Amino acid sequence: MSTDTATQVDAAPGRNLGAIAVRVLLPALTFVVLIGAWWLATIIFDWPSYIVPTPLEVWQEMSDQRSILASNFKTTLWEALLGFALAIAIAIPCAVAIAYSRTLELTVYPTLVALNAIPKIAIAPLLVIWMGFGAGPKIVMVVLICFFPIVISTATGLKSTPAEITELSRSLSTSTLQDFLRFRFPWSLPYVFVGLKVAIALAVIGAVVGEFVGATKGLGYVIVASGQNANTTLAFAAIVLLSLMSILLYYAVALLERVLVPWSEET
Amino acid sequence: MTAISLKGVSHTFETRRTKLRALEDIDLEIGENEFVTLVGRSGCGKSTLLRMMAGLLRPTAGQVEVGGQAVTKPRRDVSLMFQRSALLPWRTVIENVMLPVEILRLDRRAHRTRAEQLLALTGLEGFEDRRPNELSGGMQQRVALCRALVHDPSVLLMDEPFAALDALTREELSLELQRIWGEERKTIVFVTHSIQEATLLADRIVVMSPRPGRIARILPVGADRPRSLGVTAAHDGELDRVGAELHELLFAREPAGVPLSLQEPERNR
Numbered sequence: 001m002s003t004d005t006a007t008q009v010d011a012a013p014g015r016n017l018g019a020i021a022v023r024v025l026l027p028a029l030t031f032v033v034l035i036g037a038w039w040l041a042t043i044i045f046d047w048p049s050y051i052v053p054t055p056l057e058v059w060q061e062m063s064d065q066r067s068i069l070a071s072n073f074k075t076t077l078w079e080a081l082l083g084f085a086l087a088i089a090i091a092i093p094c095a096v097a098i099a100y101s102r103t104l105e106l107t108v109y110p111t112l113v114a115l116n117a118i119p120k121i122a123i124a125p126l127l128v129i130w131m132g133f134g135a136g137p138k139i140v141m142v143v144l145i146c147f148f149p150i151v152i153s154t155a156t157g158l159k160s161t162p163a164e165i166t167e168l169s170r171s172l173s174t175s176t177l178q179d180f181l182r183f184r185f186p187w188s189l190p191y192v193f194v195g196l197k198v199a200i201a202l203a204v205i206g207a208v209v210g211e212f213v214g215a216t217k218g219l220g221y222v223i224v225a226s227g228q229n230a231n232t233t234l235a236f237a238a239i240v241l242l243s244l245m246s247i248l249l250y251y252a253v254a255l256l257e258r259v260l261v262p263w264s265e266e267t
Numbered sequence: 268m269t270a271i272s273l274k275g276v277s278h279t280f281e282t283r284r285t286k287l288r289a290l291e292d293i294d295l296e297i298g299e300n301e302f303v304t305l306v307g308r309s310g311c312g313k314s315t316l317l318r319m320m321a322g323l324l325r326p327t328a329g330q331v332e333v334g335g336q337a338v339t340k341p342r343r344d345v346s347l348m349f350q351r352s353a354l355l356p357w358r359t360v361i362e363n364v365m366l367p368v369e370i371l372r373l374d375r376r377a378h379r380t381r382a383e384q385l386l387a388l389t390g391l392e393g394f395e396d397r398r399p400n401e402l403s404g405g406m407q408q409r410v411a412l413c414r415a416l417v418h419d420p421s422v423l424l425m426d427e428p429f430a431a432l433d434a435l436t437r438e439e440l441s442l443e444l445q446r447i448w449g450e451e452r453k454t455i456v457f458v459t460h461s462i463q464e465a466t467l468l469a470d471r472i473v474v475m476s477p478r479p480g481r482i483a484r485i486l487p488v489g490a491d492r493p494r495s496l497g498v499t500a501a502h503d504g505e506l507d508r509v510g511a512e513l514h515e516l517l518f519a520r521e522p523a524g525v526p527l528s529l530q531e532p533e534r535n536r
Contacts, residue, residue: 164353170323171341172370182370186357263356263400 053233058240061233068222073241075218079135079207080249083142084200091147092192095154096180109155116148121209128214138210138218145206146199150192157191158184190264193257200253204246219245269335270422270454271297271320276329277479278315288479289315293329295473295482299421300452304459304469308517312480313458317424320456321347333422343371345422346415350430352407354399354414360386361395364413373418385413388447405436412444416451425457429464438496441467445493462513466506467494474516484516 035055041047042054049057062069094112098105120141127137161184169183211220219238226234257264276293279286290312297303305313318324319331322341331338333345346367354363361382368378386392389409399407408428415423429437441464448455448468459465465472469488476483490505 162351162353164349164351165355167318167321167323167347167349168353171321171345171347172367173341173343174370178370182366183355186355261357263398 050230050232053236057233058236062237062240065234065237069219069237069241072217072219072222072238073245075135076204076207076211076220076242077245079138079210079218080142080203080245082135083139083206084146084203086139087143087146087150087199087203088196090143091150091195092154095151095158098151098155099158099184105155112148112151120144120206124209124213127210133214133216137213138207138215141210142203142206145202145209149198149202150195153191153193153195153198154188157188160191161187189261190257193253193261193264196253197250197257200249201246204242204249208242268299269296270299270301270333271295271456272332273316273320274330274332276316276319276326276331278312278319278324279327290326291479291481293480293482297454297456300454302448302455302457302468302470303473304457304465304471305473305475306459306462306465306513306517307475307480307483308477309460310480311475311477313475314426315480316475317426317456317458320422321345321424343418344420345424346418346420348408348411348415348423348425348428350427352399352404352411354407354410356399359396359398360391360402360410363399363410364417366414367418371418378417381419382413382417385416386410388450389413389443403436404432405440408432408440409443412447416447416453420453422454422456425455427458427460430460437461437464442493442495444468449493462510462517463496465513466510467496472509472513474513486512 039055042052053061094108098109123144124137124141127140131137131140165183165187169179174182207218208220208223211218212224215221215224219242222238223235226232226238273293273295276290277288278290279288281287293316305316307313315324319326320333320338322338322345325339333342355366358366361379364382364386365375365378367373368375368382383395386395389412391406391409391413394402394406399410402410411428429440432440445468455468457464457468466488472486472488473482474484474486475481486509488505488509494506
């Protein structure tokens with residue numbers, strides 16, 4: 001973790017900027033190359049646009065349908081975010097309970113593992129039967145998908161307090177609450193964020209899966225509807241937006257991690 | 268004045284099948300402001316003994332007293348330091364040092380001054396706002412030492428505090444600890460595997476033997492302080508003599524050595 005160089009900390013800011021530029025530029029370059037390859041393929045194989053549209057056609061579709069896409073984007077984003085937030089609100093208390101109670105760990109934990117083994121996608125049609133076509137079943141789907149990684153990582157984090165930290169806390173006669181707030185919970189945060197980063201990527205998938213089975217709006221619905229009309233270009237536009245949403249949400253969580261857990265190992 | 272007294276202290280770890288006698292019938296009196304090192308091979312119960320003095324572990328027989336009172340739980344006037352610094356990575360150096368003050372709800376302003384003095388005393392002036400991961404291992408242990416001293420405990424228990432450091436840093440910190448002990452008089456119990464550390468620092472060296480953990484010998488170290496290391500040291504003779512004796516004791520063959528795990532497999536119930 002540490003080296004013998006406390007003086008090296010304030011490394012030249014110029015070098016830092018360079019490192020950031022490389023970290024941004026290299027992925028961007030890869031992205032550009034991939035788009036180029038896609039374009040080249042559409043030219044070489046001369047696919048009709050209902051099979052594979054060109055990047056330019058997708059771009060035009062995105063700007064033509066901008067208002068429809070934007071409102072559907074918002075719907076899906078909202079479902080994903082609300083589901084994600086709910087999953088955190090349920091999963092973290094569960095993880096605390098599991099980490100603090102051996103009995104709960106023995107009773108609840110195996111059940112959670114078993115429940116997680118159910119393919120969540122298979123439940124999607126049932127959710128529609130139970131909850132209708134509104135946002136409800138989509139949000140529930142997101143919660144179901146996000147819950148597990150958050151519980152696991154948080155419980156692991158809460159149980160990973162090093163022995164010497166636990167002894168330090170005990171030697172200061174901390175109450176259970178003090179011990180939790182000052183030592184165990186902050187110590188678990190890097191682990192919590194591992195779970196959150198997995199979950200946020202799954203959140204968008206959950207929302208789209210929910211929309212596939214019975215929806216009247218959302219980008220998942222746009223994809224299903226454009227499939228029915230053979231409007232491949234619109235489907236591509238929706239997929240691009242979904243990827244964008246996923247990437248943005250992931251980096252938002254990663255940024256939050258940087259702010260809240262600056263001591264965590266850099267990813 | 269006796270600071271710590273152990274009377275007939277034993278500790279037995281019970282596993283499903285066997286009882287492991289980690290410590291057996293330890294009698295020891297440690298005087299106020301005395302520096303005692305506990306030396307012994309792995310598994311002789313040094314750390315167990317230290318944890319009982321800290322109130323983290325109850326003896327299965329006998330009594331541990333600190334300041335004339337039986338130890339039943341951790342005490343405010345007893346501080347602990349470990350092989351790993353146990354610094355909180357989300358706190359700055361000064362915040363780490365202030366941690367006991369916050370938890371024990373002591374006067375913050377007065378202790379803040381003391382924390383700064385301690386950091387200066389350990390050569391960490393100017394590092395107050397750094398985070399632990401910006402510091403070297405030796406500096407982290409210095410911060411841990413400041414944290415252990417900030418609320419002015421009367422007893423400092425140290426469990427191989429320098430064992431994870433490189434040899435030079437280790438030597439440097441031993442000398443520094445001696446100097447700090449000169450300024451901040453405390454009763455110190457210091458567990459170590461290092462003969463050099465044990466002789467340099469101790470007023471008395473308690474040599475322990477394993478299986479079960481017992482006190483094999485207590486060696487007083489008469490050399491004047493401050494002691495130093497190296498050929499020019501005036502008291503070399505004394506430290507060398509004690510060091511050699513210690514070496515002999517630690518490498519003595521155990522009488523009829525029986526592996527710990529096979530010893531007296533008393534069944535529970």
